[in-house]
Amino acid sequence: MLKFFKFFYNVSYNYFRILISLLIIIPSGDNMHLKLFIPGPTEVREDVLKMLSKPVIGHRSKDMSDLYERIHNNLQKFFNTNYEVEVFTTSGTGLMEGSIRNVVQSKILNLINGSFSDRWYKIALANGKDAKAFEYEWGKAVKPGDVENLLEKEKFEAVALTHNETSTGVRSPFDEISKIAHDHDALLIVDAVSSLAGDLIDVNKADVIFAPTQKSFALPPGLAIAFISPAAMEKAKTVKDRGYFFDFIAMHDYYVEKKQIPATPAVSLFYALDYQLEKMLKEGMEQRYNRHKEMARMVQDWAKKNFDLFAEPGYESVTVTTVKNTKNINVENLRKELRARGMEISNGYGKLKEKTFRIAHMGDLTPAEIKELLDTMDEILNR
Numbered sequence: 001m002l003k004f005f006k007f008f009y010n011v012s013y014n015y016f017r018i019l020i021s022l023l024i025i026i027p028s029g030d031n032m033h034l035k036l037f038i039p040g041p042t043e044v045r046e047d048v049l050k051m052l053s054k055p056v057i058g059h060r061s062k063d064m065s066d067l068y069e070r071i072h073n074n075l076q077k078f079f080n081t082n083y084e085v086e087v088f089t090t091s092g093t094g095l096m097e098g099s100i101r102n103v104v105q106s107k108i109l110n111l112i113n114g115s116f117s118d119r120w121y122k123i124a125l126a127n128g129k130d131a132k133a134f135e136y137e138w139g140k141a142v143k144p145g146d147v148e149n150l151l152e153k154e155k156f157e158a159v160a161l162t163h164n165e166t167s168t169g170v171r172s173p174f175d176e177i178s179k180i181a182h183d184h185d186a187l188l189i190v191d192a193v194s195s196l197a198g199d200l201i202d203v204n205k206a207d208v209i210f211a212p213t214q215k216s217f218a219l220p221p222g223l224a225i226a227f228i229s230p231a232a233m234e235k236a237k238t239v240k241d242r243g244y245f246f247d248f249i250a251m252h253d254y255y256v257e258k259k260q261i262p263a264t265p266a267v268s269l270f271y272a273l274d275y276q277l278e279k280m281l282k283e284g285m286e287q288r289y290n291r292h293k294e295m296a297r298m299v300q301d302w303a304k305k306n307f308d309l310f311a312e313p314g315y316e317s318v319t320v321t322t323v324k325n326t327k328n329i330n331v332e333n334l335r336k337e338l339r340a341r342g343m344e345i346s347n348g349y350g351k352l353k354e355k356t357f358r359i360a361h362m363g364d365l366t367p368a369e370i371k372e373l374l375d376t377m378d379e380i381l382n383r
């Protein structure tokens with residue numbers, strides 16, 4: 001009898017232990033896939049991730065040249081341009097620095113309307129440039145009229161515009177600003193970090209325009225892509241101390257000669273980019289933009305119904321919405337509840353941490369996934 005009791009006790013005890021460990025392990029995040037609705041890195045699809053496990057090839061091999069040439073051509077094809085294209089193994093910040101070092105000897109106008117445009121100004125100063133800052137209240141867009149006035153009064157080699165301020169969810173009028181910059185003989189360098197490949201952008205209207213892979217391209221972090229106009233390439237040839245790693249001319253020469261990159265690139269990410277570009281070409285730029293617009297409308301309608309939008313009306317981003325926390329909810333709690341349900345959104349950026357929260361609708365996400373997120377948030381908030 002005692003033996004039976006002991007056996008029963010041991011079995012129950014062990015079952016209990018297994019059950020407790022499962023309860024701890026399953027929702028712990030190590031094992032659960034959190035679907036990313038944050039403004040980078042964004043959700044990467046399984047089939048794209050698989051490309052990362054292909055055998056690594058030598059970066060000086062013919063296979064690498066073929067891979068890079070295909071990527072080069074498909075980037076030009078998708079974005080409908082003959083501009084110089086370069087792929088750097090870096091994040092977006094690398095090209096914030098690289099673009100300035102290549103096309104600005106001294107005078108640059110930095111248009112600041114949020115945290116990332118402010119970072120770009122600091123990068124210009126850190127590189128010894130004579131940078132002038134023109135600042136807007138966070139949440140506002142850059143206005144073409146202001147740019148015109150500034151360029152009428154003073155000559156600048158380049159204007160730095162953050163097309164989509166990810167910190168505030170504001171999209172500035174790139175086409176108009178491009179015309180004004182060019183009418184005043186200034187190059188336009190554009191941070192399209194969170195909009196390129198999601199929003200409809202004519203890269204031919206910028207002189208340098210760049211984005212990393214972990215936002216609307218829906219790839220893992222690690223690469224950044226730059227499109228460079230013939231005027232910017234000509235200017236780069238005249239700029240002293242362009243540096244080494246981000247030297248556009250060296251990148252160009254290496255490509256022409258070998259279809260390769262001077263330093264060792266993140267080969268595995270190139271496989272993923274190559275594969276993703278094929279998928280993007282199948283979808284098409286216009287269609288990709290329409291999908292982003294539809295998702296943006298869904299999130300913005302939800303935000304207006306339940307809270308408010310942080311962005312100045314008429315300048316709302318197509319890829320990320322910043323929701324004004326008008327009900328003073330505990331944003332961290334909302335994020336925690338969503339995480340427990342397998343979804344991740346972002347808090348506000350920097351000084352907007354608890355005053356706003358951000359929902360990204362970029363990359364390969366679909367309207368159905370956005371609906372699921374919004375329904376889940378309704379369920380949590382209306383409990």
Ligand SMILES: Cc1ncc(COP(=O)(O)O)c(C=O)c1O
Pocket residue numbers: 039040091092093094116162164165166167191193194212
């Ligand atoms: C508009 C914008 N610019 C620059 C950056 C910096 O890019 P990265 O983090 O890839 O260096 C970010 C990052 O979120 C961004 O959103």
